[in-house]
Amino acid sequence: MLVYEIMPGEKRIIAGVYHLSKVLGRHFALQDINFQLANGEFVFLVGPSGAGKSTLLRMMYMDDIPDSGQVIMGAHVSTMMKRRNIPRLRRRIGIVFQDFRLIEDRNVFENVALAMKVAGIGITEIKHEMTNILTRVGLYHKRYEFPGALSGGEQQRVAIARAVANKPAVLLADEPTGNLDPMVTRGILELLFKINSGGTAVLMATHDVELVKSFGQRIIYLQDGKIVKDKEMLFRGNLRESISNSRVDHRAKKFTEHSIGEDYDGKRGR
Ligand SMILES: Nc1ncnc2c1ncn2[C@@H]1O[C@H](COP(=O)(O)OP(=O)(O)OP(=O)(O)O)[C@@H](O)[C@H]1O
Numbered sequence: 615m616l617v618y619e620i621m622p623g624e625k626r627i628i629a630g631v632y633h634l635s636k637v638l639g640r641h642f643a644l645q646d647i648n649f650q651l652a653n654g655e656f657v658f659l660v661g662p663s664g665a666g667k668s669t670l671l672r673m674m675y676m677d678d679i680p681d682s683g684q685v686i687m688g689a690h691v692s693t694m695m696k697r698r699n700i701p702r703l704r705r706r707i708g709i710v711f712q713d714f715r716l717i718e719d720r721n722v723f724e725n726v727a728l729a730m731k732v733a734g735i736g737i738t739e740i741k742h743e744m745t746n747i748l749t750r751v752g753l754y755h756k757r758y759e760f761p762g763a764l765s766g767g768e769q770q771r772v773a774i775a776r777a778v779a780n781k782p783a784v785l786l787a788d789e790p791t792g793n794l795d796p797m798v799t800r801g802i803l804e805l806l807f808k809i810n811s812g813g814t815a816v817l818m819a820t821h822d823v824e825l826v827k828s829f830g831q832r833i834i835y836l837q838d839g840k841i842v843k844d845k846e847m848l849f850r851g852n853l854r855e856s857i858s859n860s861r862v863d864h865r866a867k868k869f870t871e872h873s874i875g876e877d878y879d880g881k882r883g884r
């Protein structure tokens with residue numbers, strides 16, 4: 615289903631999570647999660663270990679499906695998502711993990727280029743773009759090194775380069791600085807801000823409240839699977855009204871209204 619295509623540069627809601635709940639084991643890993651991400655926004659998702667950050671991001675790149683509620687990522691709606699369309703979604707969003715997840719027997723250039731090749735980009739364009747990307751993350755001079763020969767911070771830069779190689783409208787980062795010392799962490803954050811200033815929306819999960827408080831960005835606080843605080847509170851009050859005020863396409867709106875149902879008053883029973 616096509617809701618709308620993501621157009622970097624346009625101010626609109628590009629990701630939305632609506633009444634999302636997920637049970638893992640015998641507990642709610644996530645319970646009635648609602649928020650929206652605007653194009654070009656930078657948002658920290660903060661919460662202690664076990665709060666549900668990774669689970670939430672997993673739902674957003676559709677590695678797992680919610681028990682109820684839905685995720686809208688650009689043109690893709692989780693409740694209508696066909697398995698065969700998931701790779702297409704993944705090519706439109708960037709994902710970065712705490713443990714880098716680079717291919718060990720490929721060098722820096724190959725690790726990043728592979729993401730572009732998979733997206734169907736030709737070799738001439740890949741070579742041209744690679745110079746830009748690797749320069750941007752400060753690793754052009756190390757393009758022929760293998761991951762094992764790089765520091766943690768450098769490996770994460772490669773992973774970020776790979777994640778943004780296809781110019782995604784959204785970058786999801788799950789504890790990207792979790793394995794790095796404070797100095798290197800700052801460098802990675804600066805890189806993420808730089809990527810964000812190029813128009814990519816960034817949602818970065820971290821347990822480190824103190825780290826992110828100083829930046830003045832929107833922070834969504836997650837605890838025990840619930841949002842306990844969100845500076846923006848885009849959905850405060852009437853969620854349906856909030857959705858209709860946002861510039862989500864008509865078809866998405868219709869679909870969302872349908873799935874919210876008539877009984878929304880903030881304490882939907884289940
Ligand atoms: N596969 C699973 N089976 C059962 N419970 C799970 C599973 N994965 C996660 N959980 C539980 O879901 C909850 C949320 O986990 P999640 O990994 O999303 O937290 P997190 O905020 O990312 O934590 P951390 O900061 O440690 O990475 C936790 O209570 C966790 O124990």
Ligand SMILES: [Mg+2]
Nearest residue numbers: 667668669789
């Ligand atoms: Mg986690």
